[in-house]
Amino acid sequence: MEGRLDIEAVRGQFPILGRSVKGRALVYLDNAATTQKPQSVIDAITGYYAGYNANIHRGIHTLAEEATAAFETTRETARAFINAASTDEIIFTRGTTEGINLVASSWGRANLQPGDEIILSTLEHHSNIVPWQMIAAEKGAVIKVVPIDDNGVFQFDAFEKLLSGRTRIVSIVHVSNALGLIHPVEAVIRAAHAKGALVLVDGAQSTVHLDIDVQSLDCDFFACSAHKCYGPTGVGILYGKRSLLEDMPPYQGGGEMIREVSFRGTTYNDLPYKFEAGTPNIADVVATRAALDFMTGLGKSAMRAHEDKLVSYASDRMREIPGLRIIGDVPGKVSVVSFVIEGIHPQDIGILLDNQGVAIRTGHHCTQPLMERLGLPGTNRASFAVYNTRGEVDALVTALEKARKMLS
């Protein structure tokens, strides 16, 4: 069948999947928190340090040139990966969190006025709430929140009603980390633009599963994290439309981001360097390219097809467990099965699963407003990556059955 992946061969690229936990083969189902890394990414990090470690953009020696070239090659690979028009629009950050903070702080400081409105949704990760609260408090702006229904579904009609002449920016998660639901960002962007508002898309969870084309989306900003895309921690990609980035003041001051410094006044560097103060995380940026190549090599649609099968198989099998309820059990989601078991605290499930070698996430998933809306202290979340198998789903279900018996 076209596009079918050899999952055993894929697994073979991830050394960590060979380890055991508490005497059992590791079943890693916490991929929405961070994915594991293929050997090519690990090799790229050691290859950089062993072969051409140097500070970038300023040295005239060979190592500095090689390091700069590798760093900038990742920028081009990232540009192609999300189809940005230019590498000037690709800013390296520490992660999604820093990308959102950069926009909230730099764009927000220059553009928000008292009474201006920022629209978020109930499903946002704390990283897409707190930076906006901080700038809103500073500027006297107001945050409006798009409601969800009991299944966690974004209420588009309500969103349209919240849009007003005062709306300056809509910042919305593309795929919910807690429930896996895909949001109608295209429609959100069209509606927001019609009112003259900008849109930031939090792509922390979507980038690894969906094809991202920032030009056809027409989003104004897009933020994601390499570590959720088989890449290293400490690297994020922030896309912004050139016209917006050009008008925005720098986020941090320091080396790399300046053209000329004097005590009479300083001029700033061009895009994207204006937003990259200080020595960046060179090794991990270099290795991010290997992660992007890994995904491009397998093909996102083939990866997605495999993950969709796992999600639907896991959902079917989990529905057989008495008292288990899937949260956000609606079509149109990726990679995540979030669930609760009647009368059992998620923490108890998490501990007993860990003792059986099964790693899932339990708790509020950094989405406390969502948990409050759903009336839950937290959920259990199994999240899948391309290297997971049906056998691992079976191991999860067996472990859950055992945990449920022990606790009831």
Next chain:
Amino acid sequence: MEQRPPIPQIEDEIVEEFELFDNWEDKYEYLIDMGKKLPPLDNMHKDDEHRIRGCQSTVWMVSELRDGQIVYHADSDAMIVKGLISMLIRVLSGQTPQDIIQADLGFIDRIGMTSHLAQTRSNGLRAMIKQMKLDATAWQLKANAS
């Protein structure tokens, strides 16, 4: 009030009980069982003032001084944590503030479960112990002042 054995003696008893089990399931089942047997805490104490932070689950704890000894009452919405609370209460409740403050609680490592308790959980455990000791210090200061 009934005289409790000294803290190290109770710790040894618990370690011996856990030594009867050679697999994690039995240890956890024993812990869960202890959780189930923990006397319920009056709902009026389940408020922010009595809430211990630092755990994924919620823990509430109240203490009182009776005849120079501290009595703890606690509850949680999670079962394994309730089991841990139950063990801590068995060791510390009914002891003098001074003994509680000085207790090293080495039994937790000795029952061979720390490697099984995920980091967030151990933190919760640490937060509980810290609160129990803080309460003991507060009662001791109060008693010395009067």
